[in-house]
Amino acid sequence: MTCTEFLTIxxxxxxxxxxxxxxxxxxxxxxxxxxxxxxxNTTRKTIEIFQCHEVYELPTEVSERLHTAIMENCKKVR
Ligand SMILES: [Zn+2]
Incomplete structure (x- = not known):
């Protein structure tokens, strides 16, 4: 499994x-x-926080920012 595959699912x-x-x-x-x-871990925590506020959908903006940040980090390591 690659980082991209992981992020996709x-x-x-x-x-x-x-x-x-x-x-x-x-x-x-x-x-x-x-x-x-x-x-x-971050996504799980973020979702828990949102669920506490009775918001069940993670805003696209938040998850996109998260995905972008992690892909940048992975690129740096390679
Ligand atoms: Zn990875």
């Missing part, structure tokens, strides 16, 4: 609507990629 990961095999691939990727781990 991030919404499903958060929803936990992913297959067991995919979940294993994600765990393997997160073990060697700290950036995606941070993205996942």
């Amino acid at each position: 991030l919404d499903d990961v958060i929803d936990e609507s992913i297959a067991v095999e995919t979940r294993i691939e994600i765990e393997l990727h997160l073990r060697k990629c700290g950036h995606c781990e941070v993205v996942l």
Whole structure:
């Protein structure tokens, strides 16, 4: 799994609507990629905060900014 693949299915990961095999691939990727781990944790926390305020949709702007930031970081590492 690549960072791009991970980010593509991030919404499903958060929803936990992913297959067991995919979940294993994600765990393997997160073990060697700290950036995606941070993205996942940050996104989860952000969604929790929004849910506390009874807003269930993560604003597109927020998730786009998050995705852009992480892709920039991944590029720097490579
Ligand atoms: Zn990654």
